[in-house]
Amino acid sequence: MPIHDPTRIYATYFIETAYPLAEAATTMAGEQSTGTFLRVPGETDELRERFAARVESIAEKEPAQTASLPGSGTPKNWDGKRHTAEVTLSWPLHNIGPSLPNLLATVAGNLSELKPFSGLKLLDITLPPAFLTQYQGPQFGVAGTRKLTGVFNRPIIGTIIKPSIGQTPEATAQQVKTLAEAGIDFIKDDELQSDGPHCPFNTRVTAVIEVLNNHAARTGKRVMYAANITGDLDQMLSRLAHIEANHGTCAMVSMNSIGLPVMKIIRQHSHVAIHGHRNGWGMIGRSPAAGMSFVAFQKLWRLAGIDHTHVNGLRNKFCEPDGSVIASARACLTPMFPAPNKGCEVMPVFSSGQSARQAPDTYKALGTTDLIYACGGGIMGHPQGVAAGVMSLHQAWEAAAQNIPLSVYAETHRELKAALDLFGA
Structure with missing residues (x-):
């Protein structure tokens, strides 16, 4: 428009x-x-x-x-x-x-x-x-997120801590260690994991970031961890400060839980990337006759200061059709204002039932690798283990970028073949 x-x-x-x-x-x-x-x-x-x-x-x-x-x-x-x-x-x-x-x-x-x-x-x-x-827009966006993760010319491969809730800080840190050693780029808390007594925020984040800092010192690769700071404003500012004091690089916020004015304040105080989770989106966008489209919704949050936001994924477990998912992702990558004004582009996050099998269609439909490709079961459920799950996603995106059918690429890439055998071609 x-x-x-x-x-x-x-x-x-x-x-x-x-x-x-x-x-x-x-x-x-x-x-x-x-x-x-x-x-x-x-x-x-x-x-x-x-x-x-x-x-x-x-x-x-x-x-x-x-x-x-x-x-x-x-x-x-x-x-x-x-x-x-x-x-x-x-x-x-x-x-x-x-x-x-x-x-x-x-x-x-x-x-x-x-x-x-x-x-x-x-x-x-x-x-x-x-x-x-009046609004700063994203501090990092696409280019800044790539710089923080050190990932260029391909999607940022990510996952979600699973089980979503119920693990101790120590168990969470151990899972993160396994994922980091498997070559993951991005890890996020589930939106249900916040600051409960079984897994307190400060204890969990300290343990997780220590693992990732040690991994970075050993390998040179810094994995981004989006810790869920959602809460009351004073809690969120305290949690944000804790992430930064421990040299973390990302904070996650449930956008619909906190509102635009709070997001603006978080953006003003933040020195790390802000991962905007859209949980609750169905109440706003699901009806074709009421609410608002994601195209409009994401513009508000981009101005308020998020750097990434979820757009669902192709053939997802939810109700959203593929065409809507791609339109949402394109909207995130489209400048909001004419030159020479700031564009406010943000990184779309594909998630929800994603695995190696959707990579070619995602790339073909979106036409870019500027995205976070977050897979839970697509990594954790791989029959050859977590490292093979991560590798299968790299192989799927390599095939997509080279326009090679997955079935053909899988003939010489065993991790991809196992993923396709499990999830379907």
């Missing part, structure tokens, strides 16, 4: 309504700027001219057969048709200034509750570069 006026905020929506489309779009614009359900005395023409939202475009789509969401109304003398469309609205930046919390109230506030709509979903936003005066 191109910027037409760099002093305005643009948002595009899918809408479903029984009302005439122009009337419905005008209702949206009024509700989210100067208007209410009737004209009030203070709403002068001058005020509306300066502050009202504008309907920029309406592109009608195929009609809906039934209402997608409950509770919607119909106009008098309704003809029985439910219209759908993509509608773009815009607001002057001076309504709210460059503020992400107030941006959310503007583009995703009460709209979804309005009775004229049986479907309304935020699809995309385009923001003025002025937002960069």
Whole structure:
């Protein structure tokens, strides 16, 4: 969605309504700027001219057969048709200034509750570069994450601590040691592992980073460990400081648990990469008729300061189709602002049921190796062990980059062959 006026905020929506489309779009614009359900005395023409939202475009789509969401109304003398469309609205930046919390109230506030709509979903936003005066964006992003891990010209191969929860700090550190010796590039806590009494954060992180520091001193390879700092703000700042004091390189945050203002503060204090986990995303994005798309969602968090974020994976264990996964990853790698402004690109993280078998299709669809390829069972479950699991992923991506079918490459690479025998070609 191109910027037409760099002093305005643009948002595009899918809408479903029984009302005439122009009337419905005008209702949206009024509700989210100067208007209410009737004209009030203070709403002068001058005020509306300066502050009202504008309907920029309406592109009608195929009609809906039934209402997608409950509770919607119909106009008098309704003809029985439910219209759908993509509608773009815009607001002057001076309504709210460059503020992400107030941006959310503007583009995703009460709209979804309005009775004229049986479907309304935020699809995309385009923001003025002025937002960069208040938000730092990613500190490391794609290039910085590659520098921190020392991995170039291929995907960063990663995994998740499993079992997700229940291990002691010592057992966690031992698993990390095994993974590091197997050649892994990136390890993250599961989002369920935080600071419970069975595995306290400080004890776990001290033990894990000591293992990784020793590994780096011995081999020259520094594995990135994303420790889950999610909690109340004071806890998060304390945990972040603990990571940095132990010479760690990454902190993980459950984005939907903490909110944009807290992420902004974490970014301001952080000297390590921020791994943004999107757990809870299904509540926001799963419905085609409500919530918001990941394309819009990730822009907010990129500005707030994350360096990586999850996009699911091809043929994943969740409900998201492959086309949506690739669109999400492309969005993460697409600049948010025109040159010469900062692009805010972040590293997409492919995860959820990934193994050697999805590598060629992922590479073909995305067209780049700028990603973290995180496999749990795809590494831990390899029949020849963890090291063979890591090696099978390297081999799969080598085959993908050389456009060699996996089955052919597996003929001379036993780790890949074992992975394909287990997970399917």
